[in-house]
Amino acid sequence: MSRQRCAGLFVVIIVAGTLTVRPDDRDAYVEGCRIVVEQARAAAGCLDFAITADPLEPGRIRVFERWGTRAELEAFRGSGPAAEQAAVLLAVDVAEYDAVRTHEGTPLPLPASIGAPASSALLGRGIRDLRDLTQVTERELRSWHGVGPKATSRLRDALAEHDLAFAPTQP
Incomplete structure (x- = not known):
């Protein structure tokens, strides 16, 4: 696909x-x-x-x-x-x-700028839309093989553009 x-x-x-x-x-x-x-x-x-x-x-x-x-x-x-x-x-x-x-409304695709390894890691975990990342903490995302600091930063910025954020870190 x-x-x-x-x-x-x-x-x-x-x-x-x-x-x-x-x-x-x-x-x-x-x-x-x-x-x-x-x-x-x-x-x-x-x-x-x-x-x-x-x-x-x-x-x-x-x-x-x-x-x-x-x-x-x-x-x-x-x-x-x-x-x-x-x-x-x-x-x-x-x-x-x-x-x-599918999500309701306009799709919010993952930015291509995160690179192939990060895209592959996210798709492998069912993350196909920025809104999916609101269920994942930034710490959890960074622990996934293929998702480095640059991809995390670009995803954080893309979420912010849509008034979204990663899931809050549990204490």
């Missing part, structure tokens, strides 16, 4: 699939997930999160999550369902997907 065609795209993480429980356990399982759904929807980077009963199959539960970045998904992710919930699961068929979508 050419750099021009990549401009304005970014990766969202989708987690989707099904859980299978005994039909008599389904409603209690879904209700037991209510607090997890509330916590996820309040978490940074969560675009959507649902655990719902399938309307046609009595023992089937649908899982659907959409996250802005893998880092945000991993920051939220716990160790999985509680032991009592895991005990009622008969089958789990859930997978993660990287989905590319």
Whole structure:
């Protein structure tokens, strides 16, 4: 894919699939997930999160999550369902997907002046639009192989031209 065609795209993480429980356990399982759904929807980077009963199959539960970045998904992710919930699961068929979508509005392409190594490093991490960099700290960006001080400075300047900035560094 050419750099021009990549401009304005970014990766969202989708987690989707099904859980299978005994039909008599389904409603209690879904209700037991209510607090997890509330916590996820309040978490940074969560675009959507649902655990719902399938309307046609009595023992089937649908899982659907959409996250802005893998880092945000991993920051939220716990160790999985509680032991009592895991005990009622008969089958789990859930997978993660990287989905590319376009930003709303005019694309803000990465500046060509950052050079090929930095462009390659950013594209390899799903960074295809300046707005994607607002989810990355400057320190994290500098740690990526291929992104040096010159590229970082040029990206900082390009962000500032659009009243954007790198993500704040966590204390």
